[in-house]
Amino acid sequence: MFKKILIANRGEIALRIIRTCKEMGIETVAVYSTADKDSLHVRFADEAVCIGPAPSRDSYLNIPRIIAAAEITNADAIHPGYGFLSENAEFSKICEEYGIKFIGASAEMINQMGDKATAKATMKAAGVPTIPGSEGILESMEQGVKLASEMGYPIILKATAGGGGRGMRIVREEAGFKKAWDDARMESAAAFGNDGLYLEKYVEEPRHIEIQIIGDRTGKACHLSERDCSIQRRHQKLIEETPSPFITDELREEMGKAAIKGAEAIAYEGAGTVEFLVDKHRNFFFMEMNTRIQVEHPITEEVTDFDLIKEQIKVAAGETISGRNYYPKLYAMECRINAEDPTHGFRPSPGKIQNLHVPGGRGVRIDSHVYAGYVIPPNYDSMIAKLIVSGQSREEVIVRMKRALEEFVIDGIKTTIPFHIALLENEQFKAGNFTTKFLEDFDFSVIKG
Numbered sequence: 198m199f200k201k202i203l204i205a206n207r208g209e210i211a212l213r214i215i216r217t218c219k220e221m222g223i224e225t226v227a228v229y230s231t232a233d234k235d236s237l238h239v240r241f242a243d244e245a246v247c248i249g250p251a252p253s254r255d256s257y258l259n260i261p262r263i264i265a266a267a268e269i270t271n272a273d274a275i276h277p278g279y280g281f282l283s284e285n286a287e288f289s290k291i292c293e294e295y296g297i298k299f300i301g302a303s304a305e306m307i308n309q310m311g312d313k314a315t316a317k318a319t320m321k322a323a324g325v326p327t328i329p330g331s332e333g334i335l336e337s338m339e340q341g342v343k344l345a346s347e348m349g350y351p352i353i354l355k356a357t358a359g360g361g362g363r364g365m366r367i368v369r370e371e372a373g374f375k376k377a378w379d380d381a382r383m384e385s386a387a388a389f390g391n392d393g394l395y396l397e398k399y400v401e402e403p404r405h406i407e408i409q410i411i412g413d414r415t416g417k418a419c420h421l422s423e424r425d426c427s428i429q430r431r432h433q434k435l436i437e438e439t440p441s442p443f444i445t446d447e448l449r450e451e452m453g454k455a456a457i458k459g460a461e462a463i464a465y466e467g468a469g470t471v472e473f474l475v476d477k478h479r480n481f482f483f484m485e486m487n488t489r490i491q492v493e494h495p496i497t498e499e500v501t502d503f504d505l506i507k508e509q510i511k512v513a514a515g516e517t518i519s520g521r522n523y524y525p526k527l528y529a530m531e532c533r534i535n536a537e538d539p540t541h542g543f544r545p546s547p548g549k550i551q552n553l554h555v556p557g558g559r560g561v562r563i564d565s566h567v568y569a570g571y572v573i574p575p576n577y578d579s580m581i582a583k584l585i586v587s588g589q590s591r592e593e594v595i596v597r598m599k600r601a602l603e604e605f606v607i608d609g610i611k612t613t614i615p616f617h618i619a620l621l622e623n624e625q626f627k628a629g630n631f632t633t634k635f636l637e638d639f640d641f642s643v644i645k646g
Contacts (some may be wrong), residue, residue, distance in 0.1 A: 198510075199510065201270065202224070202225055203266060204227055205275050205277045208233075208581075209566045209582065211242075212514055215242055217507050224264065225243050225244070226267070228272045232255075233295075234572075235360065235572070237553045243334070246266040248266055252576060257282070260283060260285075262287070264291060264292070264295055271283070274297060275299055276506075278511070283488075284311055286307040286308045288306075292576040295392055298513055299513075300465065300510060301463065301467050301509075309463050310487075312471075313395065314334050314393070314395045316512065319462060323459050324455075324458060325455045325458055325462075325471075327483045329348060329397070330348075330352075330396050330398060331397075333395065335394050338389075341433045342374050343373065346371065350369050351398075351401070352396055352398055352399050353367050356381060356384070357385075357391065357393040358390070358391040363389075364385030364389065367399055382394060393554040394605075402477040403426070403633050404474070404475040405427045405469040405484075405633050407423065407424050407426055407473065408423050408471045408641070409421040409423075411467070411469075411509075411518050412465035416449055417517065419518055420453040420523070421523040422500075422520070423439060423444065423503075424437050424470075424491075424496060425440075425444070425494065428631060428635055428636065429633055431436075434533065435616075436532050436617065437531045439496045439502070454471060455471070456471035468489070468490050469486060472487065480645050491503060491532070493583075495562060495585045496529035500527070501523040501524070528590055528594045529585060529594065530585070530598055532583070532602065532617045533580050534584055534607075534612055534613055534614060536573050536580075536611070537613055539611075539615060540615070540641070540646075546611035547572075547575040548569070548573060549572045550569055550572075550610060551570075552607075553569040553606065554604070555605060558601070559597075562584075564583040564585065565617035566581075567607075584598070584601055584605065586601055599618060602617050618645070
Protein backbone atom coordinates (compact mmCIF):
# COMPACT_ATOMS: atom_id res chain seq x y z
CA MET A 198 0.00 0.00 0.00
CA PHE A 199 1.12 3.57 -0.65
CA LYS A 200 2.75 5.55 2.14
CA LYS A 201 2.02 9.02 0.83
CA ILE A 202 -0.40 10.28 -1.84
CA LEU A 203 -0.28 13.71 -3.47
CA ILE A 204 -3.70 15.01 -4.53
CA ALA A 205 -3.37 16.90 -7.81
CA ASN A 206 -6.64 18.76 -7.40
CA ARG A 207 -8.48 21.26 -5.25
CA GLY A 208 -11.73 21.90 -3.42
CA GLU A 209 -14.21 19.28 -2.31
CA ILE A 210 -12.73 16.36 -4.25
CA ALA A 211 -9.27 16.97 -2.78
CA LEU A 212 -10.78 17.01 0.71
CA ARG A 213 -12.80 13.88 -0.11
CA ILE A 214 -9.63 12.00 -1.08
CA ILE A 215 -7.76 13.23 2.01
CA ARG A 216 -10.49 11.85 4.27
CA THR A 217 -10.26 8.34 2.82
CA CYS A 218 -6.45 8.42 2.90
CA LYS A 219 -6.52 9.31 6.61
CA GLU A 220 -8.86 6.37 7.29
CA MET A 221 -6.44 4.10 5.42
CA GLY A 222 -3.41 5.39 7.32
CA ILE A 223 -1.90 7.04 4.24
CA GLU A 224 -0.18 10.43 4.49
CA THR A 225 -1.38 13.16 2.12
CA VAL A 226 0.10 16.09 0.23
CA ALA A 227 -2.11 18.94 -0.95
CA VAL A 228 -1.06 21.16 -3.82
CA TYR A 229 -2.62 24.58 -4.16
CA SER A 230 -2.58 27.80 -6.11
CA THR A 231 -2.19 31.17 -4.43
CA ALA A 232 -5.97 31.63 -4.77
CA ASP A 233 -6.56 28.47 -2.71
CA LYS A 234 -4.17 29.09 0.18
CA ASP A 235 -7.10 29.23 2.64
CA SER A 236 -8.96 26.20 1.27
CA LEU A 237 -9.78 23.32 3.62
CA HIS A 238 -7.89 20.73 1.56
CA VAL A 239 -4.71 22.70 2.32
CA ARG A 240 -5.53 22.81 6.03
CA PHE A 241 -6.33 19.12 6.47
CA ALA A 242 -3.57 17.50 4.39
CA ASP A 243 -0.43 16.38 6.19
CA GLU A 244 1.68 18.56 3.90
CA ALA A 245 0.90 21.30 1.40
CA VAL A 246 2.89 22.74 -1.51
CA CYS A 247 2.04 25.92 -3.42
CA ILE A 248 2.42 25.20 -7.13
CA GLY A 249 1.73 28.59 -8.67
CA PRO A 250 -0.64 31.51 -9.22
CA ALA A 251 -4.41 31.32 -9.64
CA PRO A 252 -4.73 30.51 -13.37
CA SER A 253 -5.11 26.72 -13.81
CA ARG A 254 -2.47 26.59 -16.55
CA ASP A 255 0.09 27.91 -14.06
CA SER A 256 -0.90 25.63 -11.18
CA TYR A 257 -3.34 22.70 -11.37
CA LEU A 258 -2.51 22.03 -15.04
CA ASN A 259 1.23 22.57 -14.62
CA ILE A 260 2.65 19.05 -14.83
CA PRO A 261 6.33 19.90 -14.04
CA ARG A 262 5.33 21.71 -10.84
CA ILE A 263 3.08 18.89 -9.67
CA ILE A 264 5.76 16.27 -10.33
CA ALA A 265 8.30 18.45 -8.51
CA ALA A 266 5.92 18.69 -5.53
CA ALA A 267 5.58 14.89 -5.48
CA GLU A 268 9.36 14.45 -5.59
CA ILE A 269 10.22 16.92 -2.82
CA THR A 270 7.58 15.39 -0.52
CA ASN A 271 8.49 11.79 -1.44
CA ALA A 272 4.94 10.97 -2.51
CA ASP A 273 4.75 7.52 -4.09
CA ALA A 274 1.37 8.08 -5.79
CA ILE A 275 -0.73 10.88 -7.24
CA HIS A 276 -4.53 10.98 -7.19
CA PRO A 277 -5.83 13.39 -9.85
CA GLY A 278 -9.47 13.57 -8.71
CA TYR A 279 -11.74 14.72 -11.55
CA GLY A 280 -11.23 17.49 -14.08
CA PHE A 281 -7.81 19.15 -14.51
CA LEU A 282 -5.27 16.37 -15.31
CA SER A 283 -7.43 13.36 -14.40
CA GLU A 284 -7.81 12.24 -18.03
CA ASN A 285 -4.52 13.58 -19.34
CA ALA A 286 -2.59 10.72 -20.98
CA GLU A 287 0.68 12.66 -20.93
CA PHE A 288 0.42 13.22 -17.18
CA SER A 289 -0.31 9.53 -16.57
CA LYS A 290 2.72 8.59 -18.67
CA ILE A 291 5.04 11.09 -16.97
CA CYS A 292 4.00 9.79 -13.53
CA GLU A 293 4.95 6.29 -14.68
CA GLU A 294 8.30 7.51 -16.02
CA TYR A 295 9.10 9.13 -12.66
CA GLY A 296 8.13 6.02 -10.70
CA ILE A 297 5.05 7.64 -9.20
CA LYS A 298 1.81 5.65 -9.36
CA PHE A 299 -0.98 7.50 -11.15
CA ILE A 300 -4.21 6.53 -9.39
CA GLY A 301 -6.24 6.30 -12.55
CA ALA A 302 -6.10 4.91 -16.04
CA SER A 303 -2.90 4.31 -17.98
CA ALA A 304 -1.94 6.61 -20.85
CA GLU A 305 -2.96 3.91 -23.31
CA MET A 306 -6.41 3.52 -21.77
CA ILE A 307 -6.96 7.28 -21.63
CA ASN A 308 -6.01 7.59 -25.29
CA GLN A 309 -8.32 4.73 -26.25
CA MET A 310 -11.29 6.25 -24.45
CA GLY A 311 -10.41 9.96 -24.59
CA ASP A 312 -10.83 10.17 -28.33
CA LYS A 313 -14.55 9.61 -28.80
CA ALA A 314 -14.31 8.18 -32.30
CA THR A 315 -11.70 5.62 -31.16
CA ALA A 316 -13.76 4.84 -28.05
CA LYS A 317 -16.85 4.18 -30.13
CA ALA A 318 -14.96 1.86 -32.49
CA THR A 319 -13.45 0.01 -29.50
CA MET A 320 -16.84 -0.49 -27.85
CA LYS A 321 -18.49 -1.52 -31.10
CA ALA A 322 -15.80 -4.18 -31.60
CA ALA A 323 -16.47 -5.39 -28.04
CA GLY A 324 -20.17 -5.88 -28.83
CA VAL A 325 -21.45 -2.87 -26.88
CA PRO A 326 -24.44 -1.14 -28.59
CA THR A 327 -23.37 2.10 -30.24
CA ILE A 328 -25.27 4.92 -31.93
CA PRO A 329 -25.26 4.63 -35.74
CA GLY A 330 -22.82 7.11 -37.24
CA SER A 331 -19.53 7.70 -39.02
CA GLU A 332 -16.71 5.21 -38.79
CA GLY A 333 -14.22 7.49 -37.10
CA ILE A 334 -13.50 11.13 -37.88
CA LEU A 335 -15.16 12.68 -40.93
CA GLU A 336 -12.68 13.44 -43.70
CA SER A 337 -14.78 16.23 -45.19
CA MET A 338 -18.07 18.08 -44.90
CA GLU A 339 -19.24 16.40 -48.10
CA GLN A 340 -18.72 12.98 -46.52
CA GLY A 341 -20.83 14.10 -43.55
CA VAL A 342 -23.65 15.42 -45.73
CA LYS A 343 -23.76 12.16 -47.70
CA LEU A 344 -23.83 10.02 -44.56
CA ALA A 345 -26.50 12.21 -42.93
CA SER A 346 -28.77 11.94 -45.97
CA GLU A 347 -28.36 8.15 -45.99
CA MET A 348 -29.00 7.87 -42.25
CA GLY A 349 -31.75 10.45 -42.06
CA TYR A 350 -31.99 13.62 -40.00
CA PRO A 351 -31.69 14.72 -37.23
CA ILE A 352 -27.99 14.01 -36.71
CA ILE A 353 -25.42 15.44 -34.30
CA LEU A 354 -21.87 16.55 -35.05
CA LYS A 355 -19.44 15.95 -32.18
CA ALA A 356 -15.87 17.01 -31.51
CA THR A 357 -13.72 13.89 -31.24
CA ALA A 358 -11.71 15.52 -28.44
CA GLY A 359 -14.78 17.14 -26.90
CA GLY A 360 -16.34 17.40 -23.49
CA GLY A 361 -18.82 19.56 -21.60
CA GLY A 362 -20.98 20.01 -24.68
CA ARG A 363 -18.37 22.00 -26.62
CA GLY A 364 -17.91 21.21 -30.30
CA MET A 365 -21.40 19.69 -30.57
CA ARG A 366 -24.13 20.76 -33.00
CA ILE A 367 -27.53 19.22 -33.79
CA VAL A 368 -28.47 19.32 -37.48
CA ARG A 369 -32.12 18.78 -38.35
CA GLU A 370 -31.95 19.31 -42.12
CA GLU A 371 -29.31 19.48 -44.84
CA ALA A 372 -29.67 23.25 -45.22
CA GLY A 373 -28.16 23.76 -41.76
CA PHE A 374 -25.26 21.33 -42.17
CA LYS A 375 -22.56 23.75 -43.38
CA LYS A 376 -23.06 26.30 -40.60
CA ALA A 377 -23.14 23.57 -37.95
CA TRP A 378 -19.98 22.02 -39.44
CA ASP A 379 -18.08 25.33 -39.45
CA ASP A 380 -19.24 26.33 -35.96
CA ALA A 381 -18.44 22.94 -34.40
CA ARG A 382 -14.97 22.83 -35.96
CA MET A 383 -14.15 26.37 -34.85
CA GLU A 384 -15.35 25.76 -31.28
CA SER A 385 -13.55 22.42 -31.05
CA ALA A 386 -10.26 23.85 -32.33
CA ALA A 387 -10.43 26.72 -29.83
CA ALA A 388 -11.36 24.51 -26.86
CA PHE A 389 -9.27 21.39 -27.53
CA GLY A 390 -6.72 22.25 -30.21
CA ASN A 391 -8.36 19.60 -32.40
CA ASP A 392 -11.09 20.32 -34.97
CA GLY A 393 -11.85 16.68 -35.83
CA LEU A 394 -15.56 15.85 -35.94
CA TYR A 395 -17.61 12.70 -36.16
CA LEU A 396 -21.30 12.23 -36.84
CA GLU A 397 -24.02 10.26 -35.09
CA LYS A 398 -27.74 9.74 -35.42
CA TYR A 399 -29.36 12.13 -32.95
CA VAL A 400 -31.24 10.23 -30.24
CA GLU A 401 -34.44 12.13 -29.41
CA GLU A 402 -36.01 12.20 -25.94
CA PRO A 403 -32.89 10.60 -24.44
CA ARG A 404 -31.92 9.78 -20.89
CA HIS A 405 -28.27 10.10 -19.87
CA ILE A 406 -27.51 6.95 -17.88
CA GLU A 407 -24.04 6.04 -16.69
CA ILE A 408 -22.77 2.77 -15.21
CA GLN A 409 -20.11 2.96 -12.50
CA ILE A 410 -17.39 0.37 -13.03
CA ILE A 411 -14.21 -0.73 -11.26
CA GLY A 412 -11.48 -2.76 -12.94
CA ASP A 413 -8.22 -4.22 -11.63
CA ARG A 414 -4.89 -4.99 -13.26
CA THR A 415 -5.89 -8.61 -13.93
CA GLY A 416 -8.39 -7.29 -16.51
CA LYS A 417 -11.43 -8.17 -14.40
CA ALA A 418 -14.22 -5.59 -13.90
CA CYS A 419 -17.45 -5.23 -11.93
CA HIS A 420 -20.16 -2.59 -11.90
CA LEU A 421 -21.98 -0.66 -9.19
CA SER A 422 -25.23 -0.08 -11.10
CA GLU A 423 -26.42 3.12 -12.75
CA ARG A 424 -26.83 6.84 -12.16
CA ASP A 425 -29.37 8.98 -13.98
CA CYS A 426 -27.70 12.25 -15.03
CA SER A 427 -30.42 13.54 -17.36
CA ILE A 428 -31.09 16.87 -15.64
CA GLN A 429 -28.54 19.03 -17.44
CA ARG A 430 -28.07 22.58 -18.60
CA ARG A 431 -25.92 22.97 -21.70
CA HIS A 432 -24.65 19.42 -21.15
CA GLN A 433 -23.57 20.27 -17.58
CA LYS A 434 -25.14 18.04 -14.94
CA LEU A 435 -27.06 19.71 -12.12
CA ILE A 436 -28.70 16.83 -10.27
CA GLU A 437 -28.12 13.06 -10.33
CA GLU A 438 -29.92 10.12 -8.83
CA THR A 439 -29.74 6.38 -8.38
CA PRO A 440 -31.46 4.14 -9.18
CA SER A 441 -32.95 5.77 -12.25
CA PRO A 442 -36.78 6.02 -12.19
CA PHE A 443 -36.73 5.03 -15.87
CA ILE A 444 -34.57 1.89 -15.78
CA THR A 445 -36.12 -1.56 -15.25
CA ASP A 446 -34.36 -4.41 -13.46
CA GLU A 447 -33.89 -6.22 -16.78
CA LEU A 448 -32.40 -3.15 -18.47
CA ARG A 449 -30.13 -2.50 -15.47
CA GLU A 450 -28.76 -6.04 -15.77
CA GLU A 451 -28.27 -5.68 -19.53
CA MET A 452 -26.54 -2.29 -19.31
CA GLY A 453 -24.30 -3.49 -16.49
CA LYS A 454 -23.15 -6.45 -18.56
CA ALA A 455 -22.45 -4.16 -21.53
CA ALA A 456 -20.40 -1.78 -19.37
CA ILE A 457 -18.31 -4.65 -18.01
CA LYS A 458 -17.83 -6.01 -21.51
CA GLY A 459 -16.51 -2.62 -22.64
CA ALA A 460 -14.21 -2.19 -19.63
CA GLU A 461 -12.75 -5.68 -19.92
CA ALA A 462 -12.19 -5.18 -23.66
CA ILE A 463 -9.46 -2.66 -22.81
CA ALA A 464 -8.42 -4.38 -19.54
CA TYR A 465 -9.49 -1.23 -17.71
CA GLU A 466 -7.87 -0.52 -14.36
CA GLY A 467 -9.43 1.80 -11.79
CA ALA A 468 -12.75 3.57 -11.36
CA GLY A 469 -14.61 4.82 -14.40
CA THR A 470 -18.02 5.24 -15.92
CA VAL A 471 -19.44 3.90 -19.14
CA GLU A 472 -22.00 6.45 -20.31
CA PHE A 473 -25.07 5.64 -22.37
CA LEU A 474 -27.95 7.41 -24.03
CA VAL A 475 -31.24 5.55 -23.53
CA ASP A 476 -34.12 6.38 -25.88
CA LYS A 477 -37.81 6.45 -25.00
CA HIS A 478 -38.15 2.81 -26.05
CA ARG A 479 -35.36 1.86 -23.59
CA ASN A 480 -32.82 1.10 -26.30
CA PHE A 481 -29.37 2.06 -25.03
CA PHE A 482 -26.30 3.24 -26.90
CA PHE A 483 -22.71 3.80 -25.80
CA MET A 484 -21.83 7.49 -25.66
CA GLU A 485 -18.41 7.77 -24.00
CA MET A 486 -16.27 6.48 -21.15
CA ASN A 487 -14.89 8.66 -18.38
CA THR A 488 -11.59 7.24 -17.11
CA ARG A 489 -11.73 8.87 -13.67
CA ILE A 490 -13.86 9.27 -10.57
CA GLN A 491 -17.06 11.23 -11.23
CA VAL A 492 -18.41 14.29 -9.41
CA GLU A 493 -21.56 12.30 -8.63
CA HIS A 494 -19.84 9.21 -7.20
CA PRO A 495 -21.22 9.81 -3.64
CA ILE A 496 -24.76 8.73 -4.55
CA THR A 497 -23.42 5.34 -5.63
CA GLU A 498 -21.50 5.09 -2.36
CA GLU A 499 -24.63 5.86 -0.35
CA VAL A 500 -26.79 3.18 -1.99
CA THR A 501 -24.15 0.43 -2.14
CA ASP A 502 -22.18 1.15 1.09
CA PHE A 503 -18.98 1.17 -0.96
CA ASP A 504 -16.06 3.66 -0.73
CA LEU A 505 -15.08 4.28 -4.36
CA ILE A 506 -11.99 6.36 -3.52
CA LYS A 507 -10.72 3.59 -1.25
CA GLU A 508 -11.30 1.06 -4.00
CA GLN A 509 -9.42 3.27 -6.49
CA ILE A 510 -6.43 3.37 -4.17
CA LYS A 511 -6.51 -0.37 -3.46
CA VAL A 512 -6.71 -1.26 -7.15
CA ALA A 513 -3.86 1.14 -7.95
CA ALA A 514 -1.78 -0.59 -5.26
CA GLY A 515 -2.30 -3.93 -7.00
CA GLU A 516 -5.20 -5.41 -5.05
CA THR A 517 -7.93 -7.26 -6.95
CA ILE A 518 -11.64 -6.48 -6.90
CA SER A 519 -14.19 -8.81 -5.37
CA GLY A 520 -15.67 -9.52 -8.79
CA ARG A 521 -19.29 -9.20 -7.70
CA ASN A 522 -21.62 -6.51 -8.98
CA TYR A 523 -23.32 -4.10 -6.58
CA TYR A 524 -26.93 -3.02 -6.83
CA PRO A 525 -28.75 -0.18 -5.00
CA LYS A 526 -30.13 -1.01 -1.57
CA LEU A 527 -31.47 2.53 -1.10
CA TYR A 528 -32.29 5.59 -3.20
CA ALA A 529 -30.01 8.62 -3.38
CA MET A 530 -29.88 12.00 -5.07
CA GLU A 531 -27.19 14.66 -5.40
CA CYS A 532 -27.72 18.38 -5.95
CA ARG A 533 -24.69 20.31 -7.15
CA ILE A 534 -24.60 23.60 -5.26
CA ASN A 535 -22.93 26.10 -7.56
CA ALA A 536 -21.98 29.73 -6.92
CA GLU A 537 -24.29 30.87 -9.69
CA ASP A 538 -27.44 32.98 -10.00
CA PRO A 539 -30.15 30.74 -11.54
CA THR A 540 -32.51 33.71 -11.99
CA HIS A 541 -30.03 35.37 -14.35
CA GLY A 542 -28.96 32.56 -16.64
CA PHE A 543 -26.78 30.84 -14.01
CA ARG A 544 -24.39 33.79 -13.98
CA PRO A 545 -21.25 33.02 -11.87
CA SER A 546 -21.32 34.52 -8.38
CA PRO A 547 -17.84 34.40 -6.82
CA GLY A 548 -17.21 36.28 -3.58
CA LYS A 549 -17.05 35.94 0.19
CA ILE A 550 -19.39 33.64 2.10
CA GLN A 551 -20.65 35.76 4.99
CA ASN A 552 -22.66 33.10 6.84
CA LEU A 553 -22.92 29.35 6.35
CA HIS A 554 -25.23 26.77 7.85
CA VAL A 555 -25.22 23.28 6.39
CA PRO A 556 -28.14 20.87 6.75
CA GLY A 557 -27.97 17.66 8.74
CA GLY A 558 -30.13 14.82 9.93
CA ARG A 559 -30.65 11.25 8.84
CA GLY A 560 -29.61 10.44 5.30
CA VAL A 561 -27.93 13.80 4.61
CA ARG A 562 -24.31 14.14 3.46
CA ILE A 563 -22.39 17.29 2.49
CA ASP A 564 -19.19 17.19 0.43
CA SER A 565 -17.72 20.69 0.43
CA HIS A 566 -14.59 22.73 1.04
CA VAL A 567 -16.21 26.04 1.96
CA TYR A 568 -16.86 27.74 5.32
CA ALA A 569 -18.05 31.08 6.67
CA GLY A 570 -15.50 33.69 5.62
CA TYR A 571 -14.23 31.63 2.66
CA VAL A 572 -13.72 33.63 -0.52
CA ILE A 573 -14.79 31.78 -3.68
CA PRO A 574 -12.25 32.59 -6.38
CA PRO A 575 -13.45 33.38 -9.92
CA ASN A 576 -10.77 31.19 -11.52
CA TYR A 577 -12.31 27.73 -11.24
CA ASP A 578 -15.49 25.69 -11.60
CA SER A 579 -18.40 27.27 -9.73
CA MET A 580 -19.40 24.13 -7.77
CA ILE A 581 -18.90 24.78 -4.06
CA ALA A 582 -20.77 21.88 -2.47
CA LYS A 583 -22.59 18.64 -3.15
CA LEU A 584 -25.69 17.86 -1.14
CA ILE A 585 -26.31 14.11 -1.12
CA VAL A 586 -29.47 12.63 0.35
CA SER A 587 -30.46 8.97 0.69
CA GLY A 588 -33.62 7.17 1.76
CA GLN A 589 -35.84 4.13 1.38
CA SER A 590 -37.72 5.43 -1.66
CA ARG A 591 -37.43 8.11 -4.33
CA GLU A 592 -40.38 9.93 -2.78
CA GLU A 593 -38.67 9.98 0.63
CA VAL A 594 -35.45 11.25 -0.94
CA ILE A 595 -37.22 14.12 -2.71
CA VAL A 596 -38.95 15.22 0.52
CA ARG A 597 -35.70 14.93 2.48
CA MET A 598 -33.69 16.77 -0.17
CA LYS A 599 -36.15 19.66 -0.22
CA ARG A 600 -36.01 19.88 3.57
CA ALA A 601 -32.19 19.84 3.47
CA LEU A 602 -32.03 22.52 0.76
CA GLU A 603 -34.32 24.76 2.82
CA GLU A 604 -31.94 24.35 5.78
CA PHE A 605 -28.88 25.18 3.65
CA VAL A 606 -27.89 28.82 4.27
CA ILE A 607 -25.12 30.45 2.23
CA ASP A 608 -25.11 34.24 2.63
CA GLY A 609 -22.99 36.66 0.62
CA ILE A 610 -23.26 35.00 -2.80
CA LYS A 611 -25.95 33.65 -5.11
CA THR A 612 -26.28 29.86 -5.36
CA THR A 613 -28.32 27.26 -7.23
CA ILE A 614 -30.19 26.24 -4.07
CA PRO A 615 -33.42 28.08 -5.13
CA PHE A 616 -33.30 26.34 -8.52
CA HIS A 617 -33.05 22.90 -6.91
CA ILE A 618 -36.01 23.64 -4.62
CA ALA A 619 -38.10 24.69 -7.62
CA LEU A 620 -37.06 21.58 -9.54
CA LEU A 621 -38.05 19.28 -6.67
CA GLU A 622 -41.49 20.93 -6.62
CA ASN A 623 -42.02 20.27 -10.33
CA GLU A 624 -44.70 17.60 -10.85
CA GLN A 625 -43.05 16.08 -13.93
CA PHE A 626 -39.73 15.73 -12.15
CA LYS A 627 -41.42 14.21 -9.09
CA ALA A 628 -43.10 11.68 -11.40
CA GLY A 629 -39.77 10.79 -13.00
CA ASN A 630 -40.85 12.13 -16.40
CA PHE A 631 -37.79 13.90 -17.77
CA THR A 632 -35.07 13.67 -20.43
CA THR A 633 -31.84 15.55 -21.09
CA LYS A 634 -33.99 18.28 -22.67
CA PHE A 635 -36.09 18.82 -19.53
CA LEU A 636 -34.65 22.23 -18.64
CA GLU A 637 -35.28 23.62 -22.12
CA ASP A 638 -38.97 23.85 -21.20
CA PHE A 639 -38.52 24.48 -17.47
CA ASP A 640 -40.28 27.56 -16.07
CA PHE A 641 -37.43 29.44 -14.42
CA SER A 642 -39.82 32.19 -13.31
CA VAL A 643 -40.97 29.95 -10.43
CA ILE A 644 -37.53 30.17 -8.78
CA LYS A 645 -37.67 32.22 -5.58
CA GLY A 646 -34.81 34.28 -4.22
